[in-house]
Amino acid sequence: MxxxxxxxxxxxxxxxxxxxxxxxxxxxxxxxxxxxxxxxxxxxxxxxxxxxxxxxxxxxxxxxxxxxxxxxxxxxxxxxxxxxxxxxxxxxxxxxxxxxxxxxxxxxxxxxxxxxxxxxxxxxxxxxxxxxxxxxxxxxxxxxxxxxxxxxxxxxxxxxxxxxxxxxxxxxxxxxxxxxxxxxxxxxxxxxxxxxxxxxxxxxxxxxxxRGILWGKIIVEGQAGHIELQRQDWRKGGAVDAIDKAAYILDYFDQLNKEWEVTKVHKYLPIPCQVKFAQFDAGEYPTTFANRAELTFDAQYLPKEKDVDGLGGNVKKEIEKFVFDVAQTDPWLKENVPEVEWILDADxxxxxxxxxxxxxxxxxxxxxxxxxxxxxxxxxxxxxxxxxxxxxxxxxxxxxxxxxxxxxxxxxxxxxxxxxxxxxxxxxxxxxxxx
CATH class of the missing domain: 3.40.630.10 (Zn peptidases)
Known part of the structure; x- marks a missing residue:
């Protein structure tokens, strides 16, 4: 021996x-x-x-x-x-x-x-x-x-x-x-x-x-308008602050992460999967309500969640549906549903x-x-x-x-x-x- x-x-x-x-x-x-x-x-x-x-x-x-x-x-x-x-x-x-x-x-x-x-x-x-x-x-x-x-x-x-x-x-x-x-x-x-x-x-x-890693971007549309003036209803052409709508969506992701803390865990992982926002890009001028905001995030997924290609397609659909459902709770977002753009899927x-x-x-x-x-x-x-x-x-x-x-x-x-x-x-x- x-x-x-x-x-x-x-x-x-x-x-x-x-x-x-x-x-x-x-x-x-x-x-x-x-x-x-x-x-x-x-x-x-x-x-x-x-x-x-x-x-x-x-x-x-x-x-x-x-x-x-x-x-x-x-x-x-x-x-x-x-x-x-x-x-x-x-x-x-x-x-x-x-x-x-x-x-x-x-x-x-x-x-x-x-x-x-x-x-x-x-x-x-x-x-x-x-x-x-x-x-x-x-x-x-x-x-x-x-x-x-x-x-x-x-x-x-x-x-x-x-x-x-x-x-x-x-x-x-x-x-x-x-x-x-x-x-x-x-x-x-x-x-x-x-x-x-x-x-x-x-x-x-x-x-x-x-874990698998997804990078994505949520694109939130607004409607530009002078930031120092009283706003009209957006249905009449008034401004819609994309930053405000992005913050609205972020609040809902706090709820999703609390759910994931329970559902997306593994006995060998020290932390649960989460959706973490890393970048925020919005607005054009200091005097104008932002007409667009982009939220870039990192989301993790578990091996058991892989799709048929070995990637995070199932979790992508879950996040896309979540964003769509959140949009249904707000009149502007319901008519202007934010787009989810995918950047990276690491298996x-x-x-x-x-x-x-x-x-x-x-x-x-x-x-x-x-x-x-x-x-x-x-x-x-x-x-x-x-x-x-x-x-x-x-x-x-x-x-x-x-x-x-x-x-x-x-x-x-x-x-x-x-x-x-x-x-x-x-x-x-x-x-x-x-x-």
């Missing part, structure tokens, strides 16, 4: 080598072009080449594939498809390390793209500066820490002479931060495994599900606690991190497509999710090293080992 402690001790004695891998990844800027950051920071192709060379040295067979909207046209109504996304020098990386053929396979996956650099950094975002236990940099948490941890976990296993029975497959993808077309393309290529570990940051907790996924991988994974992690909890991921990650094709999937990785997308994003070295051990433990237990 393999002595896991030997692997764990090797990781501890080579922790600086693991950190060097992470720092190398941070020092290759890989901002998703969606964010229109400086072109010199958009090096998704370069980071994939680095990872390709690294895992080839471990014995992986690799290939780079490029998502193509035209080739994926059959998925145009499915999760992740973006007709206008292009992928020049933005490849996915796939690699496989063959086992002896006697065990189960595992996918280790993560995204290499990061969000825009942002402002107000006190540490350089791409120098991988280390201050005590903290390693700073854009992508350190989201999610180069997870990618470095999963790859170094495999290296630790191999360096200790452990022979895996099942295959280890690595898929690092692009475009997660702007819709998930990278993972869609990876699955469309036909790559499969018996289980998947998505190494997004979870503070070393174990997430068997993530979700869930792994049942009846799955074998659920129990193997949780036991393997707790051998390293006894305090690790099973808790759902409230935000969207690239979990949905793995689940859609029947691969039981967990989200697990180093780093506090609250650090994602922030200035001075940083990861704790100690937690990163614990993640390496926990992933190694999972790979050995799931894939099996041959003496």
């Amino acid at each position: 393999v002595d896991k402690n030997k692997v764990f001790q090797w990781v501890d004695s080579h922790s600086e080598e693991a950190v060097d891998l992470l720092k190398d990844l941070i020092r290759i800027p890989s901002v998703n072009p969606y964010f229109k950051d400086e072109v010199r920071l958009q090096k998704e192709g370069r980071i994939q080449e680095y990872l390709k060379n690294y895992i080839e040295q471990l014995g992986f067979e690799t290939e780079l594939t490029y998502p193509d909207a035209q080739k994926l046209i059959q998925y145009k109504d499915k999760a992740g498809y973006m007709a206008d996304h292009t992928f020049a020098d933005r490849p996915n990386l796939y690699g496989v390390l063959k086992g002896t053929g006697k065990g189960k396979s595992i996918f280790l996956s993560g995204h290499t793209d990061v969000v825009a650099t942002g402002t107000k950094w006190t540490h350089s975002p791409y120098e991988a500066e280390q201050d005590g236990d903290c390693i700073y940099g854009r992508g350190s948490v989201d999610m180069k820490g997870g990618i470095a941890a999963m790859i170094f976990a495999v290296k630790a296993i191999l360096e200790c002479g452990v022979h895996l029975a099942g295959d280890v497959k690595i898929g690092t993808v692009v475009d997660e931060e702007s819709g998930g077309m990278g993972t869609l393309a990876l699955m469309a290529e036909g790559y499969r495994a018996d289980a998947c570990l998505l190494t997004e940051p979870t503070s070393l907790n174990m997430a068997p599900l993530c 979700c996924g869930e792994t049942s606690d009846k799955e074998e991988f659920f129990h193997v994974f949780s036991n393997a992690v707790r051998q390293v991190v006894p305090a690790s909890q099973i808790i759902g991921n409230p935000a969207h990650v690239d979990m949905g497509w793995f689940c859609n094709v029947g691969i039981p999937t967990f989200i697990f990785g180093p780093g506090n999710p609250m650090q994602c997308h922030q200035a001075d994003e940083h990861i704790a070295k100690s937690e990163f090293i614990e993640a390496v051990k926990a992933i190694a433990s999972t790979v050995m237990d799931w894939c099996g080992t041959d003496e």
